[in-house]
Structures are given as structure tokens and as C-alpha cells.
Amino acid sequence: MSSADWIAISPLIAVAAAAVVVMMLAAFWRRHAIVAAASMIGLAVALFCVLPARSAAPRMVTGLLAIDEFGLFYVGLLLKGSLAVAAVSYGYLRARGRDAEEYYALLLTATLGCVTLAVSAHFVSFFLGLEILSVSLYALIAYTRERARSIEAGIKYLVLAAGSAAFLLFGMALLYAEYGAMGFAPLAKALKASGGANVYMLAGMALILVGAGFKLAAAPFHLWTPDVYEGAPAPATAFVAGVSKVAMAALLLRFLTQLGATDSRPILIALSALAVASMFAGNLLALLQRNVKRILAYSSIAHIGYLLVAFIAAGPMGAEAATFYLAAYMITTLIAFGVVAALSPRDRDADAMEDYQGLFWRRPWMGGAFVAALLSLAGIPLTAGFIGKYFVVASGIGSALWALVLILALNSAIGLFYYLRSVVAVYARPGEEAKAADRAPGFSLAGGVALAVLGFSLILLGVYPAPLLRLIQTAIASL
Amino acid sequence: MLANTFTFYVAGLVAVAATALAITGRNAVHALLYFNVSLLATALVFFTFGAPFIAALEVIIYAGAILVLFLFVMMMLNLGSQASEREREWVRPRVWIGPGILAAILLAQLAFALAHGAGQGAGQASIAPKQIALALFGPYVVGVELASMLLLAGLIGAFHLGRREAPASKSLEKGDA
Amino acid sequence: MQTVWPLFVYLAAAAAVPAGMIMVSFVLGARHSDRATGEPYESGIVSTGSARLRFPIHFYLVAMFFVIFDLEAVFLFAWAVAVRELGWAGFAEALVFIGVLVAALAYLWRLGALDWGPKPFARLSHSRHKDS
Numbered sequence: 202m203s204s205a206d207w208i209a210i211s212p213l214i215a216v217a218a219a220a221v222v223v224m225m226l227a228a229f230w231r232r233h234a235i236v237a238a239a240s241m242i243g244l245a246v247a248l249f250c251v252l253p254a255r256s257a258a259p260r261m262v263t264g265l266l267a268i269d270e271f272g273l274f275y276v277g278l279l280l281k282g283s284l285a286v287a288a289v290s291y292g293y294l295r296a297r298g299r300d301a302e303e304y305y306a307l308l309l310t311a312t313l314g315c316v317t318l319a320v321s322a323h324f325v326s327f328f329l330g331l332e333i334l335s336v337s338l339y340a341l342i343a344y345t346r347e348r349a350r351s352i353e354a355g356i357k358y359l360v361l362a363a364g365s366a367a368f369l370l371f372g373m374a375l376l377y378a379e380y381g382a383m384g385f386a387p388l389a390k391a392l393k394a395s396g397g398a399n400v401y402m403l404a405g406m407a408l409i410l411v412g413a414g415f416k417l418a419a420a421p422f423h424l425w426t427p428d429v430y431e432g433a434p435a436p437a438t439a440f441v442a443g444v445s446k447v448a449m450a451a452l453l454l455r456f457l458t459q460l461g462a463t464d465s466r467p468i469l470i471a472l473s474a475l476a477v478a479s480m481f482a483g484n485l486l487a488l489l490q491r492n493v494k495r496i497l498a499y500s501s502i503a504h505i506g507y508l509l510v511a512f513i514a515a516g517p518m519g520a521e522a523a524t525f526y527l528a529a530y531m532i533t534t535l536i537a538f539g540v541v542a543a544l545s546p547r548d549r550d551a552d553a554m555e556d557y558q559g560l561f562w563r564r565p566w567m568g569g570a571f572v573a574a575l576l577s578l579a580g581i582p583l584t585a586g587f588i589g590k591y592f593v594v595a596s597g598i599g600s601a602l603w604a605l606v607l608i609l610a611l612n613s614a615i616g617l618f619y620y621l622r623s624v625v626a627v628y629a630r631p632g633e634e635a636k637a638a639d640r641a642p643g644f645s646l647a648g649g650v651a652l653a654v655l656g657f658s659l660i661l662l663g664v665y666p667a668p669l670l671r672l673i674q675t676a677i678a679s680l
Numbered sequence: 681m682l683a684n685t686f687t688f689y690v691a692g693l694v695a696v697a698a699t700a701l702a703i704t705g706r707n708a709v710h711a712l713l714y715f716n717v718s719l720l721a722t723a724l725v726f727f728t729f730g731a732p733f734i735a736a737l738e739v740i741i742y743a744g745a746i747l748v749l750f751l752f753v754m755m756m757l758n759l760g761s762q763a764s765e766r767e768r769e770w771v772r773p774r775v776w777i778g779p780g781i782l783a784a785i786l787l788a789q790l791a792f793a794l795a796h797g798a799g800q801g802a803g804q805a806s807i808a809p810k811q812i813a814l815a816l817f818g819p820y821v822v823g824v825e826l827a828s829m830l831l832l833a834g835l836i837g838a839f840h841l842g843r844r845e846a847p848a849s850k851s852l853e854k855g856d857a
Numbered sequence: 858m859q860t861v862w863p864l865f866v867y868l869a870a871a872a873a874v875p876a877g878m879i880m881v882s883f884v885l886g887a888r889h890s891d892r893a894t895g896e897p898y899e900s901g902i903v904s905t906g907s908a909r910l911r912f913p914i915h916f917y918l919v920a921m922f923f924v925i926f927d928l929e930a931v932f933l934f935a936w937a938v939a940v941r942e943l944g945w946a947g948f949a950e951a952l953v954f955i956g957v958l959v960a961a962l963a964y965l966w967r968l969g970a971l972d973w974g975p976k977p978f979a980r981l982s983h984s985r986h987k988d989s
Contacts, residue, residue, distance in 0.1 A: 210822075217825075217829055220829065220832065221832070221957060221960050224832070224836060224960060224961065224964050225960060225963070225964065227964065227968075228963060228964040228967040228968055229967060262822065263819055263820070263821060263822050264819055265819075265820065265822045265823060266822060300840065300843075303836050303837075303839070303840040306836050307833060307836055307837060307840075310829055310832060310833035310836070311833075313826075313829055314833075317826060325820060325823045326822065326823065326826065329823055329826040329827060329830060330826070332830055333826065333829055333830045333833055336830060336833045336834050336837060337833045337837065339837060340833075340836065340837025340838075340840055340841060341837075343841055344840070346840075346841055355841075733935070736934065737931055740927065740930065740931055740934065741927060741928065741931065745924070748920040748923060748924060809935065809938045809939075810938050810939045810942070812935060813935040813936060813937075813938050813939035813942075813943070814939050814942060814943070816932070816935050816936075817935070817936055817939070817943050817946075817947045817950050817951070818943075821950050824932055824950065824954055825950070825953055825954060825957075827928075827932065827954075828929070828932075828953070828954045828957040828958060829957065831925050831928060831929060831957075831958065831961075832957055832958070832960075832961050834921070834925050835921075835922065835925050835961045835964075835965065836961070836964075838918065838921035838922070838925070839918065839965060839968070839970050842915075842917050842918040842921065843918075843968075843970065844915070
């Protein structure tokens with residue numbers, strides 16, 4: 202490896218080193234504030250390393266990692282998301298009051314898995330990145346192990362993720378058996394040479410889509426989502442929903458684009474089926490929920506459906522729309538779960554609708570952030586979610602996907618109902634009981650700053666998306 | 681070639697027989713011993729395929745898994761005077777003679793196969809462990825280092841979920857909240 | 858279509874087996890619901906207590922640690938067979954690999970995960986005093 206290679210993968214090295222350092226701190230200097238600060242500094246250093254890495258890009262490092270503008274854009278996005286999760290976690294774990302240190306080490310390894318996925322261009326790094334992410338998430342989801350629900354969620358995720366990993370591996374094995382290549386670029390070349398899709402290719406792609414669909418929680422592979430979101434501690438849920446899905450989507454975007462899989466009709470049909478099923482399953486089931494975390498879980502399923510519409514739309518426009526949508530989705534989700542984390546007392550998560558009754562009157566800033574997140578999820582103008590949805594619809598119309606765009610519009614209307622219902626609850630007059638219980642035990646200065654920055658970005662992207670869009674255009678052009 | 685085929689079939693038969701005995705065994709320890717032999721036989725099958733490295737992994741990893749299963753058997757028996765009596769029961773020849781014979785067959789086979797130059801691959805090229813090592817620490821070195829981080833995550837997660845509550849933590853919690 | 862029919866036969870057979878099992882047990886099964894039907898033994902002494910035992914979790918931890926370090930040994934085994942060819946570059950790569958896992962070992966040791974006794978993790982609870 203040359204020195205340029207080292208510079209190119211320096212963000213990954215920084216995250217890995219931070220994980221080891223945080224683990225050592227957890228062993229020898231076991232103080233929550235120091236461990237949390239160290240992990241945030243580690244993530245910030247990794248984020249800073251993206252700049253020199255960009256100067257070394259584009260570059261293939263040992264055939265496994267493709268350090269290009271696209272990958273580095275997502276690495277930056279994921280690191281920022283992870284930083285926000287770490288900041289939000291601090292107050293939450295302080296309120297819980299014990300054994301907080303391992304959380305940050307696991308958060309950092311999970312982040313390493315995510316950034317590996319974002320830059321991987323090979324089945325080996327794809328699978329290893331996914332497994333690092335999954336193994337860290339098993340423990341993060343079950344982290345509050347004194348709660349039966351957390352343990353249940355962890356086991357559910359463990360069993361289903363292991364099953365989906367088996368699908369993924371079998372799909373990779375089929376493609377490797379037929380084309381003799383595991384790197385995305387050599388695979389694409391072999392695919393072209395063999396003259397298009399055959400049964401191995403389709404079977405392999407189908408199995409890989411099952412594995413990826415599980416991670417993205419696209420219907421019909423979404424069954425774990427509500428239980429895991431509900432059982433996991435709120436900051437871990439924020440990571441699962443906001444960060445890990447972005448990483449998986451980035452990998453899928455690269456994989457499908459490089460293989461030219463979106464030219465294949467059967468794959469397009471499969472993706473469309475996933476999109477339609479996710480939109481309807483997410484929105485219709487969300488209508489039945491009263492638990493805030495479950496509502497957000499079903500809403501995230503629906504959002505993956507919207508995202509897949511952009512995947513199906515051909516060309517760079519679809520990829521750009523998908524990337525912008527993912528950025529907006531990540532910010533929005535992190536705000537929503539960040540507020541849940543801040544409001545959570547030490548023995549449970551604030552996930553009942555009653556916890557949000559009149560939140561705006563009790564805590565105007567937090568209530569405002571929560572409402573902004575809900576409106577962004579619903580796709581109301583002046584929020585990032587609106588611009589994201591606008592681009593997705595535009596890319597869909599550009600590729601003449603009329604049926605999908607119509608279904609998307611219909612589902613947005615359904616979604617409006619339950620988002621606005623939650624908004625109404627936040628603005629309702631608080632009952633005496635809620636007033637008396639007015640506390641945000643999981644709130645910390647770091648979390649507050651993170652929420653403020655996220656909220657500011659949410660509005661900024663909603664009114665002035667041009668700079669981010671330019672960045673995304675350079676990123677997609679390198680793909 | 682003939683030696684290879686012969687080794688393959690006998691090892692395969694041993695694997696099937698040992699697995700059947702492992703499934704039908706009523707005593708957990710018997711079943712584990714047979715299961716162990718079954719894994720060793722599978723390793724020999726891999727060896728005849730021309731994949732000695734995979735054969736070695738089969739022994740290293742699955743023998744480890746067997747050890748873990750033994751631990752779980754120990755866990756399920758409440759340690760006590762009854763258990764030590766039962767343990768005395770296990771070391772009788774009746775228990776280990778079956779797996780012992782099957783393992784002896786495998787050993788004889790391995791010696792026979794090595795003497796006749798088997799393991800050159802049944803139809804395909806044999807991949808030496810050295811080739812795998814050169815690939816692993818050459819073009820795939822990023823994968824190796826990622827694997828170390830994967831194991832690290834597993835360790836931290838397993839430790840956190842499995843740690844016992846410290847007795848003093850109850851009073852400490854109050855101070856923290 | 859010619860080649861696909863065995864698949865359908867197979868599917869039908871696969872469906873028939875569990876359906877048959879359920880049918881037969883439904884037809885032949887005893888259906889009565891007396892006071893003691895739910896008990897393990899319908900006659901004799903009424904059982905007391907639970908059949909569930911609580912197993913010491915320490916076995917699980919040791920098992921997990923063993924499997925993880927076992928897998929580490931696999932990578933080192935691969936490195937060992939080609940140690941001359943890989944040279945100093947390979948040595949450095951293996952060193953990083955081992956270093957990460959040694960750090961993990963130090964972590965476990967320090968927190969008392971490897972202590973095998975009645976009062977485990979004493980260091981952990983002690984160091985918590987400084988927190989908060």
C-alpha cells in the first residue's frame with residue numbers, strides 16, 4: 202500500500218483507532234464523560250480525515266475499498282450522523298446511570314461497519330462491513346439489558362440478521378460461481394462479457410436484495426422493525442434507523458449502479474414490488490399505532506419505499522435524488538429519536554403518546570424540534586424532507602414511472618394523517634399530570650447542541666438546498 | 681486418484697454414521713463425542729477435495745465449538761455430588777469405545793491417504809494453505825484487519841450482555857441518578 | 858413445463874407431510890379436558906416447583922471468549938504457514954491484528970471478566986465510585 206492509500210483510508214483507520222482507544226479508556230479510566238468525549242473527538246478526527254482523503258481520491262485500495270467522491274460523501278454523512286448519536290446518547294446514558302462506557306466502543310465499531318459499507322466495492326468488504334455493523338448492533342439494541350423488551354429486541358435482531366446474512370452470502374456465492382469475480386467492477390465486466398442476465402445472476406441478485414432489504418427494513422422484510430425500534434434504547438434506535446440504513450442504501454446504490462442492474466427488467470420489477478409493499482405496509486400500519494417509537498418505525502419503512510422509487514428511476518438523477526433523500530431522512534430521524542432519548546427517564550423510554558402531550562408548551566425548543574422532524578417526515582415545505590421528496594418525485598416523473606409516483610403521492614397523503622395527529626398532540630394543552638412530570642432527564646448539553654445543529658440543517662436544507670446538491674452532483678458523477 | 685476416491689467414500693461413510701449416532705444418542709456426552717468424530721470426518725472429506733486449509737479450519741473452529749457444547753452440558757447439570765458420580769460413568773470404556781473406533785478409522789485413512797499422495801484434489805486443483813495465506817495477507821489484508829474489529833465488537837458486546845451485576849451497583853445507581 | 862412437474866410433485870409432497878401429521882394427530886389424539894390434563898403426570902404426586910433452572914452466566918462468557926479467540930487463532934494460523942514469504946509487511950499486518958485483540962484481552966482482564974470466583978467484577982464496581 203502506498204502512502205496515498207493510507208491517506209485515502211484514513212477516516213476508516215481513525216474510527217477503528219478511536220474504538221480501540223475508547224475500549225482502553227473503558228477499562229482503565231472508567232468515567233462516562235471522558236469516554237463519551239473521547240469517542241466524539243475520535244469521530245470528529247475521522248470526519249476531518251475525509252478532507253485529505255478527498256485529495257487522494259479516486260483510488261481503489263487493495264481492490265476492496267473504492268475511495269471516491271461518492272464513498273467519501275457518504276462517509277462524511279455517516280460520521281456526522283454517528284457524532285450526533287454519540288452526543289444524544291450521553292444524556293440518555295447518564296440518566297440510566299450505569300455501565301455506559303461499552304456503549305461508545307460499540308457505537309464506534311458500528312460506525313466503522315457503516316463507513317466500510319459506504320466505500321466497499323467488493324463482496325468481502327461488503328460482508329465484513331455488514332457483519333461489523335450487525336454484531337455491534339446486537340449488543341447496542343440489547344444494551345439496556347435490565348429491560349426484558351431490549352433483550353427481546355436484541356434476540357429478534359440477532360436471529361433475523363443472521364438469517365438475512367445467510368441469504369446475502371448465498372447470493373454472493375452464486376454470482377461468484379458464475380462469474381468468478383467478487384469485486385463490483387470485475388463482476389460488471391464479466392457480466393457484460395457473458396451477455397447479460399442469466400438465471401445465476403438473477404438468483405444471486407434476488408438473494409442479495411433479500412439481505413439488503415432486511416437491513417433497510419423494506420417490506421416484506423420489515424417484520425423486525427417495530428419491535429426492535431421499540432425495545433432498543435432510543436439513541437441506539439436512532440443509529441439503527443438513521444445511520445445504518447443510510448450505509449446500506451449507499452452500498453446498494455453503488456452495487457446496483459456499477460453492475461448496471463437497473464437495466465434488467467426482472468430486478469426493476471423486484472425493486473418496484475419492494476417499494477410499493479414498503480410504502481403501503483409502512484403507512485397503513487403506522488395508522489394503527491399509539492406508541493411513538495412504533496409510529497416512527499412504520500414511518501421509516503414507508504420512507505424506504507419512497508427511497509426505492511429513486512433507486513428505480515434511471516440515471517444520475519435517480520441516484521442524486523436518492524442521496525439527497527437519504528441525507529434529509531438521516532437528519533430527520535436523528536432529531537425525532539434524539540428528542541425521544543432526551544425525554545426518557547432512567548427506567549423506560551418516552552414512547553407513549555402521553556409523554557408528548559403538550560410538549561410544545563412545556564419545552565418549546567424540544568417540542569419545536571420534534572414538530573419540525575414530523576413535518577419533514579410528512580414532506581411539508583420549508584423542511585429537508587420536502588425537498589427530498591420533491592427530488593424523488595421529479596426523478597420518478599423523469600423516468601416515466603407514473604404508477605409508482607401516483608402510489609407515492611397517495612401514501613404521502615395517508616402519512617400526513619398520523620404525522621399531523623402526533624403534531625396535534627405536541628401542541629395540545631398539557632394536563633396537570635404531564636405538567637407535574639415535566640422533566641427531560643435524558644437531556645445533556647452535548648445532546649442539545651447536536652439537536653440544535655440538526656434542526657438548523659433541517660430548515661437550511663429545506664430553504665437553500667443548492668450547496669448540498671452541488672456536492673451530491675460531484676459525488677454521483679464519480680460513481 | 682484411486683486412493684483419493686477411496687478415502688473420500690470411507691470418510692464420508694464415517695461422517696454419516698457418526699452423525700446418525702450423534703442424533704440418536706440419548707446421553708449428551710455420547711452425542712458430543714460422535715459429533716466430534718463427524719466433524720473430523722468432514723475435515724477429511726475437505727482434504728480429499730484438495731482444500732487442506734478448510735480441513736484445518738474445520739478442526740480448529742468446530743473442535744472449539746464442541747468444547748463450547750461441553751461447557752453447556754456442564755452448565756445444564758447442576759454441579760454437585762450427583763454430577764461427579766455421573767462423570768465417573770462417562771469415562772467407562774463403553775462410552776468412548778464407539779467414537780474411538782471411528783476416530784481410529786479416520787486416523788488410519790489419513791495415514792493411508794498421505795502415504796498414497798491423496799489430497800491432490802478430486803478433479804480440481806489443490807489449494808495449499810500457503811496460497812490462502814498469501815492472498816489473505818496480500819490483496820485481502822484490509823479484510824483481515826476488519827475481521828479483527830469484528831471480533832473486537834463481538835467481545836465487547838458479549839461481555840456487556842453477559843456480565844454479572846456487581847453487588848454494590850444498587851447503591852451506586854442512586855448516586856448516579 | 859415438462860421439466861418443472863417434479864418440482865410441483867415435490868411441493869405437494871412437502872405440503873402433504875405436515876398436513877398428514879396434523880390430520881392424524883387430530884383424528885387419533887385424545888381430546889379430554891379434566892382437572893389434571895395440563896399436569897405433567899395425570900396421576901400420582903402433584904409436581905411442585907419449576908423445571909427451569911437458572912444456569913450460571915459465566916459459562917456463556919467463557920464460551921464466547923473462547924470462540925472469539927479461537928477465530929483469531931485461525932488468522933494467525935494462516936499467517937504462520939507463509940510467514941517467510943510474507944516478510945516484514947506480513948509481520949506488521951499480523952502485529953496490528955494481534956494488537957487489537959491484545960487490547961481486547963487487556964480490557965477483559967482489567968474489568969475482571971476472566972476472574973473465576975464468587976466475587977467477580979470487583980474492580981468494575983470499585984471504579985464506578987469516581988463516576989457521576
